[in-house]
Amino acid sequence: MLEGLVGGLTDIIYPNKCPACKTKVVGRWHDHFLCGHCRSKIKKNLPPFCHSCGRRLSKSGFAKNICPSCQKARMHFDRAFSPFTYEGPIKEVIHEFKYRGKDYLGKPLSRMMIDFVREYNIGAHLMDSVVAVPLSKARLREREFNQAHILAVHIGQAFNKEVLSDVLCRSRHTLTQTELKPEERLANVKDSFLVISPAAVNGKNLILVDDVLTTGATSSEAARALKDAGANIVFVLTLAN
Numbered sequence: 001m002l003e004g005l006v007g008g009l010t011d012i013i014y015p016n017k018c019p020a021c022k023t024k025v026v027g028r029w030h031d032h033f034l035c036g037h038c039r040s041k042i043k044k045n046l047p048p049f050c051h052s053c054g055r056r057l058s059k060s061g062f063a064k065n066i067c068p069s070c071q072k073a074r075m076h077f078d079r080a081f082s083p084f085t086y087e088g089p090i091k092e093v094i095h096e097f098k099y100r101g102k103d104y105l106g107k108p109l110s111r112m113m114i115d116f117v118r119e120y121n122i123g124a125h126l127m128d129s130v131v132a133v134p135l136s137k138a139r140l141r142e143r144e145f146n147q148a149h150i151l152a153v154h155i156g157q158a159f160n161k162e163v164l165s166d167v168l169c170r171s172r173h174t175l176t177q178t179e180l181k182p183e184e185r186l187a188n189v190k191d192s193f194l195v196i197s198p199a200a201v202n203g204k205n206l207i208l209v210d211d212v213l214t215t216g217a218t219s220s221e222a223a224r225a226l227k228d229a230g231a232n233i234v235f236v237l238t239l240a241n
């Protein structure tokens with residue numbers, strides 16, 4: 001009875017539509033928030049993973065455990081992990097979550113990240129706290145919420161880790177990375193993060209959460225600020241790469 005009532009309310013609060021292709025989803029939205037077609041089209045990120053950026057290694061990178069692009073430019077984080085590749089339905093959903101104000105997508109999306117951490121035994125038990133990659137104040141006003149923070153809160157809850165909010169911030173406004181060429185992205189975000197309370201991260205092993213890892217420049221710079229402030233290990237966890 002209560003189950004039915006909660007299910008009914010969920011239907012009212014959350015649109016029963018697939019956020020990727022907008023067709024009606026049959027069944028409980030939370031269990032199947034994507035339609036069957038989009039679920040089958042999502043591209044999982046599969047091992048072997050690059051021991052730096054977390055992308056699937058091709059044959060050429062396999063011997064060194066590090067992909068060619070990470071061999072060229074070393075990242076400041078220790079390792080990054082993503083359950084999906086950034087294309088198809090997952091790209092659509094992330095777009096809806098990030099730019100169309102659909103904060104309720106944070107729960108099912110973070111669940112997929114949590115499942116990935118459990119499936120690949122990523123060592124959440126070794127981590128102390130969770131930190132979200134922050135937005136600049138101007139961008140936060142524009143979007144009204146930080147999508148990475150929403151993901152971080154769910155991930156923190158799942159692994160019983162403290163979420164450190166207001167610890168890391170943007171020290172200056174940067175251009176949107178998606179509008180820049182890959183080679184311009186590092187310069188755009190370089191030295192753009194600031195740790196407000198170094199004592200909160202000093203000696204800690206941190207899970208740094210963001211929605212997408214593309215060139216890795218943003219996560220790498222955020223990790224650098226955390227490490228400069230004394231963080232021990234920084235693992236990056238994103239939805240897609």
Ligand SMILES: [Zn+2]
Pocket residue numbers: 018019020021022023034035036037038039
């Ligand atoms: Zn769909």
Ligand SMILES: [Zn+2]
Pocket residue numbers: 050051052053054055066067068069070
């Ligand atoms: Zn790599």
